[in-house]
Every structure is written in structure tokens, then in C-alpha cells.
Amino acid sequence: MPQPANDRTTIAAISTPPGAGGIGIIRISGPQALTMMQQVFRPADRHCSYTSHRLYYGKIVEPSSERFLDEVLAVYMAAPRTYTREDVVEIHAHGGHLVLQSILELLLAGGAHLAQPGEFTKRAFLNGRIDLTRAEAVIDILSARTRKGVDLALEQMSGTLYRCVDAMRTSLVRLRALLEVAIDFPEEDVEIIDRPALLEQLEDDVLQPLHSLITSSTQGRLLREGALVVIVGLPNVGKSSLLNTLLQQERALVTPVPGTTRDTIEEYVDIGGLPIKLVDTAGIRDDAGEIERLGIERARNSINRSDLVLFVIDGSRELTVEDRNLFQAVCHKPLLTVINKSDLPQRLDRDSETTICDNGLTISALNHDGLAALKQQIFERITGGREQWQEEGCAPNLRQDIALQQAQRSLLLVRQGLEDGVSNDLIAIDLLDGLNHLGEIVGETTTEDMLDVIFNQFCLGK
CATH class of the missing domain: 3.30.1360.120 (Probable tRNA modification gtpase trme; domain 1)
Incomplete structure (x- = not known):
């Protein structure tokens, strides 16, 4: 403590x-x-x-x-x-x-x-x-980039996660007390503890809510940290126009001259409550100058780190060999094809370009046509197609998620021990280990070094 x-x-x-x-x-x-x-x-x-x-x-x-x-x-x-x-x-x-x-x-x-x-x-x-969960929620409030991120942090600050963890710890303390009694009186002829009843209590009161918390940690990570979405394509397909349209501001220069964007441009946008870092990259081509090549190298680095690639092509012209080569270079990442310039006469033959154009979205970055559908697709690709997000606000951060997974491993051993008839003293060791990991989440068993790491994330004066 x-x-x-x-x-x-x-x-x-x-x-x-x-x-x-x-x-x-x-x-x-x-x-x-x-x-x-x-x-x-x-x-x-x-x-x-x-x-x-x-x-x-x-x-x-x-x-x-x-x-x-x-x-x-x-x-x-x-x-x-x-x-x-x-x-x-x-x-x-x-x-x-x-x-x-x-x-x-x-x-x-x-x-x-x-x-x-x-x-x-x-x-x-x-x-x-x-x-400790409420203390970490303060960090989340200060760093939140979307309203949903703030709402999640406020839920944590109100004690939602603490109450979930505390309920599990209370149930485990009761289980431990029964095991300790059985350990203290091993000579009794009658079995002191009802193992099937303990298994049911462990499953309903601890393992199921523990699994739910671990599952929701992905949601928490996305709301806190956001996702990296990289806009990729040949020069002049409309990448910068798409960035400006999604941001609703003129962030990137747009000209008919190829190679205008020579470096990555990064900005956050709120899509469905998710903080999405959009990265507009230099158009990737072989005949670039030295400065432009440096921008292309940064573009490739951003692609490798991305959660989703928006592969932009120009629907007003036929695909080129360069388009196809670039697609092959990025298709190892989660990818969404965006067919831009629907405001111009269309020359792209989608039926013969199914590899690239299948499930592609047609938009006009200039006229803002198709942008709502594009945002919806980005949200669904990032969240894995979840139709709705849980609203109770129990979404652990990375530190809490690691402790939850460690607790889960220990408590699964407890369940296995109860099922296999393992001695009570060995089961009690695993149960105490699970309790300690849950205690790390709320700060009951957290080391001083870990506390220093957590609070050093704050700004001065908070």
C-alpha cells in the first residue's frame, strides 16, 4: 500500500x-x-x-x-x-x-x-x-484529442474501472479466505470448501469481467492514442486535396505541379470519436529529385508504421504501371483504395482492375462527394468492423491491460487447479498472485518505480 x-x-x-x-x-x-x-x-x-x-x-x-x-x-x-x-x-x-x-x-x-x-x-x-486509475484518468483528460476520449477519461475518473477491479478483488479475497480455512484444518474428514461452487464464483465474478476488460483495452488504446492513416499515391492524384478536405482546412499546398508535397504532413482529425493522425505523403515516383526522394523515404517509413493506408488513384485516367507497382509495394498493409476525381469524366476501367479497385470508394476531394462514406470506412477498418462501442467506459490503458492479462493467467491456473484437485495451498499461491496483479491497477501493490514512471507523464503544476 x-x-x-x-x-x-x-x-x-x-x-x-x-x-x-x-x-x-x-x-x-x-x-x-x-x-x-x-x-x-x-x-x-x-x-x-x-x-x-x-x-x-x-x-x-x-x-x-x-x-x-x-x-x-x-x-x-x-x-x-x-x-x-x-x-x-x-x-x-x-x-x-x-x-x-x-x-x-x-x-x-x-x-x-x-x-x-x-x-x-x-x-x-x-x-x-x-x-491510481483515477490518477491516470487525469493524464487522459489532459491529452484527449476527441470528445469521446474526454468522455472515457471522465468515466475512469468517476471510478468506473476502479469499481470493476475492486469487485473482482473482493470476490477473490472471499475465495482466498475459504482456501486459508481449508489449509489451516487439513485433518478435517469433511471437505471444507465446495469446489464446484468456488469454480462458479470464480468464473462469474472474476474471469468473465476480467475477459471483458481485456477485450475493451483495444478500444481504450484507440481512443487515447488514435490510429495512423497514411495517404499514398502517385503525384497529382489528389492526396493533398483529400487531406485538406478531411481536415476542413487548407493544410497542404495543392498545385498541378507534380512533387509539390516533398515531406510528410501530419494532422489529427476526429472520425467517429477516434483521433486519427492523417499523414499526407510525397507522391512516390522514380524520377524524383534529391529533396523529393528524402520525402519519399519518409513516406515509406510512415507506411510501415501505419494502421491503414488510403491508396489514392485518379479515376479520370487509366491506371499506369507506376500505380500498379506502388499498389504492390503497400498492399501488405491494411488498405482502402480511394478513387478520386469523380467530378471529372471517368476513364478508369474498374472491371479490368479488380485487384486494385475491388471495394474501392469513389470520391471527389474537390467537391467533397463521398467523404461521409470514406470516413465510415476508415472508422470500420480501424475498429475491426465493430458496429458499436461499449458505453460503460471500462477501457484499460496499456499498463492496466498488462496487469489484467497477468492476473488472468494466474487465475486461469486457479481454475485449472480447482478442476484437477490440486492442493489448496498451491491454488492459494496462484490466487494471491492474481490479487497482487489486480492491486497494481488501482495502486495497492504498485512499486515506487512504477509510480514515478506514471506521474512523470504529467505536466508541471498538475
Whole structure:
């Protein structure tokens, strides 16, 4: 079980993103939070009592000279009703970097320690305010690229995954208690435990929900990390036009000159709630110049990493040998043929080009025709054709998924042991191993090194 945070250290950091803004926030947490605020904050009402969770108007000054730095609002929040369960102060200043940095330097000079990445949330976890699944949900909220990604993170923050795991752990604790009784009284003539009943409980309460969580981890990965979709084709088939149309902005230059795109262009787009990284590649051809060849090499690297290739061809002309060669070079990847320029007279003979054109989608990137069908096809190819995604929000991340799979392996050994009549003490070892892996998910048995890895993903001030 993680130990409470060090209650003798007070930390401070700028909690708003770098850059100019209307408001910038500096957060302080620890036993000296209020004292440190009082060193630099001069309230308009000099007789204020600093009631918890109430904003006070005043100014920030340099303590030694009373030099004025900024006009601010400050709030003191007394433990334990705070984010970290420690005394917390927030100073709401103007959002210029120099102003915020100057205030932070005053606090550090007054004895505060600069917070490490994620240290505020780590203290919230160590002090028992949130479990590890909720802490990781904070990262997901900050990094989400789509509304569905935010919704998933909010579900995790509300405790959905924690409750699923906690229910399984509770059931395993009951099973373990029965096994321990049987181990302690081996001389009893009557069998203490009902193995068929234990098998049923293990299957219904643990193994089935465990399998569901592991299955849903793919959904979670896609919503958190997105998928890489690479647009490939010969020069001037309309790759950049397709990128601009999907993004609904002029991101790539479009000209009739072959080789305009000489490097990969990457942008995210929301397709059905999935964050899709679209990559527009340089047109791959043999007679490219030196700079263009470098872009083509990057295009090939992107293709090798892709989750889906959009192979774009020009429907207003017949396929060439170069088209066919390029198709052979990329067809080892999941691929969707996109027949562009339906707004022009069509010369492509789809019936004689079934290898490339079979199941291909006809669109006009210029007129936006067929784009809805294309987005639907991209979504279905990426998700494996799932008609709907589960809505309960239990979608483990990679770390959690690994722990779930390790727990599953141990608990399948428990099931096998119960079926084969293995001794209770050996079954109990596997059961405890499964419990420990589930404990890693919520932070009950997580090592300090793993905690450092998790919280180092945070930005400063969170």
C-alpha cells in the first residue's frame, strides 16, 4: 500500500500552460501553503481571516521591498477538502509568463520546493484521495484529442474501472479466505470448501469481467492514442486535396505541379470519436529529385508504421504501371483504395482492375462527394468492423491491460487447479498472485518505480 506523502514539504508550480493568457494560476500545496502566500500577498482587506475556499482580491509584492508585481485573486483551501488533501493555495494572476515566473520565484525564495511533473496528483494518490486509475484518468483528460476520449477519461475518473477491479478483488479475497480455512484444518474428514461452487464464483465474478476488460483495452488504446492513416499515391492524384478536405482546412499546398508535397504532413482529425493522425505523403515516383526522394523515404517509413493506408488513384485516367507497382509495394498493409476525381469524366476501367479497385470508394476531394462514406470506412477498418462501442467506459490503458492479462493467467491456473484437485495451498499461491496483479491497477501493490514512471507523464503544476 502506498505511503502518505511527505507532510513537511510544501511545493509550488505554475499550473497553466506556457504562453500569454488572460489568467495564469500558481498552485501551492503543503503545510506552509498559507504562510507562503501571506509572505507575498497583500489583501485589499487587511483584516481578512482567510476563510477556506474563498477568493480574496489583492496584490503580489516582493516581501523585502514591497515592490508591486501584479494584481491577483488568491484562495486558501484547508485540508482535507483539497485536490491533494493538504493545505492548498492558488494565486490567480495575469497570464503572462514573466509575471507568473516572478511570483513563483518569490515563493521558491520563501522556502517552497518546485513541484515535479505530476507531483500534485501523486500526492492526491498517496494521501488516499484518488486511486491510481483515477490518477491516470487525469493524464487522459489532459491529452484527449476527441470528445469521446474526454468522455472515457471522465468515466475512469468517476471510478468506473476502479469499481470493476475492486469487485473482482473482493470476490477473490472471499475465495482466498475459504482456501486459508481449508489449509489451516487439513485433518478435517469433511471437505471444507465446495469446489464446484468456488469454480462458479470464480468464473462469474472474476474471469468473465476480467475477459471483458481485456477485450475493451483495444478500444481504450484507440481512443487515447488514435490510429495512423497514411495517404499514398502517385503525384497529382489528389492526396493533398483529400487531406485538406478531411481536415476542413487548407493544410497542404495543392498545385498541378507534380512533387509539390516533398515531406510528410501530419494532422489529427476526429472520425467517429477516434483521433486519427492523417499523414499526407510525397507522391512516390522514380524520377524524383534529391529533396523529393528524402520525402519519399519518409513516406515509406510512415507506411510501415501505419494502421491503414488510403491508396489514392485518379479515376479520370487509366491506371499506369507506376500505380500498379506502388499498389504492390503497400498492399501488405491494411488498405482502402480511394478513387478520386469523380467530378471529372471517368476513364478508369474498374472491371479490368479488380485487384486494385475491388471495394474501392469513389470520391471527389474537390467537391467533397463521398467523404461521409470514406470516413465510415476508415472508422470500420480501424475498429475491426465493430458496429458499436461499449458505453460503460471500462477501457484499460496499456499498463492496466498488462496487469489484467497477468492476473488472468494466474487465475486461469486457479481454475485449472480447482478442476484437477490440486492442493489448496498451491491454488492459494496462484490466487494471491492474481490479487497482487489486480492491486497494481488501482495502486495497492504498485512499486515506487512504477509510480514515478506514471506521474512523470504529467505536466508541471498538475
